Amino acid sequence: MRTSIHRSLLTVLMAAVLMMASGCMLSPYDGQRVSTTASSISFSGYDLSPNKNVSIQAWNHGLGQWVQVGTATSSSTVSITYPDGTELYSWSFSAALPAAYWAAGTSGHYARVRSMGDDYNYISVRGDWGSCFNESPTVTDFSNNCRSHRNPEAYVYTNDYQHGPPGCANAPATSKTRYTLAEIPACQRAAVFGLQQQYITHDIVLGHYDINHSLATSFFGDHRKYLQNMEKFLMVYGNKWLPSGRIPLWDSGTAIPAEFTGVKPPPAGQNCTSTSEGCTGWYSSPLTNTNPLHPRPSNLLAGNVCQYTTLDQLFSATHHWHNSLHTKVGGTMATFDSPAAPIFWNWHTLVDQIWRDWEACP
Numbered sequence: 001m002r003t004s005i006h007r008s009l010l011t012v013l014m015a016a017v018l019m020m021a022s023g024c025m026l027s028p029y030d031g032q033r034v035s036t037t038a039s040s041i042s043f044s045g046y047d048l049s050p051n052k053n054v055s056i057q058a059w060n061h062g063l064g065q066w067v068q069v070g071t072a073t074s075s076s077t078v079s080i081t082y083p084d085g086t087e088l089y090s091w092s093f094s095a096a097l098p099a100a101y102w103a104a105g106t107s108g109h110y111a112r113v114r115s116m117g118d119d120y121n122y123i124s125v126r127g128d129w130g131s132c133f134n135e136s137p138t139v140t141d142f143s144n145n146c147r148s149h150r151n152p153e154a155y156v157y158t159n160d161y162q163h164g165p166p167g168c169a170n171a172p173a174t175s176k177t178r179y180t181l182a183e184i185p186a187c188q189r190a191a192v193f194g195l196q197q198q199y200i201t202h203d204i205v206l207g208h209y210d211i212n213h214s215l216a217t218s219f220f221g222d223h224r225k226y227l228q229n230m231e232k233f234l235m236v237y238g239n240k241w242l243p244s245g246r247i248p249l250w251d252s253g254t255a256i257p258a259e260f261t262g263v264k265p266p267p268a269g270q271n272c273t274s275t276s277e278g279c280t281g282w283y284s285s286p287l288t289n290t291n292p293l294h295p296r297p298s299n300l301l302a303g304n305v306c307q308y309t310t311l312d313q314l315f316s317a318t319h320h321w322h323n324s325l326h327t328k329v330g331g332t333m334a335t336f337d338s339p340a341a342p343i344f345w346n347w348h349t350l351v352d353q354i355w356r357d358w359e360a361c362p
């Protein structure tokens with residue numbers, strides 16, 4: 001635990017130093033869509049200093065290297081002042097990218113772009129940077145909370161781009177807020193499993209230990225934040241089955257789909273004997289029951305949850321049912337290292353839905 005706290009503190013300090021000397025690219029954000037490969041892409045952002053040179057770059061797929069495709073200069077006078085008092089100088093550029101900068105996805109195309117100052121990268125952000133800005137009182141917070149994990153890169157997708165293997169169905173045009181695993185075709189479920197698995201690390205698994213599972217506010221509130229952090233990771237990949245990165249919900253009354261039965265293996269030689277605490281990997285043990293027949297009980301269905309007037313009451317009605325699912329599925333899922341099983345995240349999305357349904361009560 002102590003190691004991870006030190007590591008995150010170091011990350012904060014490094015980001016602060018980086019941000020002090022640079023700035024950000026807000027457009028395009030990582031995962032932004034444009035109509036077609038012929039569309040003009042607008043690049044814009046802020047520097048912390050006036051009159052700075054900005055190099056706009058894109059990945060040339062033919063050459064296999066970054067190429068400067070445009071330049072900009074930060075404004076000579078202050079454009080806006082961040083709420084913490086930091087003065088920001090805007091820059092912008094706009095152009096369509098030639099064909100060599102676009103690569104084909106399952107359907108549609110994507111381009112990789114970034115922007116650089118004379119001796120620093122501008123941070124690239126996620127699509128939720130607007131709401132993230134509201135939660136970030138300082139420029140340093142903004143840099144830490146809102147940048148994409150693919151920073152300094154941002155991917156631009158055409159509207160018809162779909163992440164996933166070739167020949168795999170696109171999500172329907174009717175836009176949903178969130179899908180269930182059952183609604184997603186098997187080949188795309190495999191792709192989604194891959195993305196969820198990619199997010200899982202020792203630090204992420206360890207983060208589950210910070211949730212107080214016997215306190216209603218922590219159980220509901222901290223699991224939600226935990227899920228949302230994965231969604232921030234998922235949102236940049238252009239997978240239409242994950243609108244805004246939202247984790248697909250698993251209905252625990254149905255069998256775990258075959259693509260989702262795996263547990264992420266820890267790095268070689270780092271399988272912990274029972275817990276990721278005091279260990280560099282995590283505990284990886286196969287699920288013992290992938291069809292636990294554990295549906296959402298009727299008292300926890302939308303509408304019926306409204307019989308509970310306090311969060312503590314909702315927690316009392318939920319947590320035993322929640323615990324027994326973990327026990328029934330077994331293996332890693334029956335331990336505090338359960339987030340190492342990707343299905344954990346889809347299962348907890350259902351638990352979170354119960355809270356959402358309760359929040360929506362009159």
Ligand SMILES: [Cu+2]
Nearest residue numbers: 322326338348
């Ligand atoms: Cu759980």
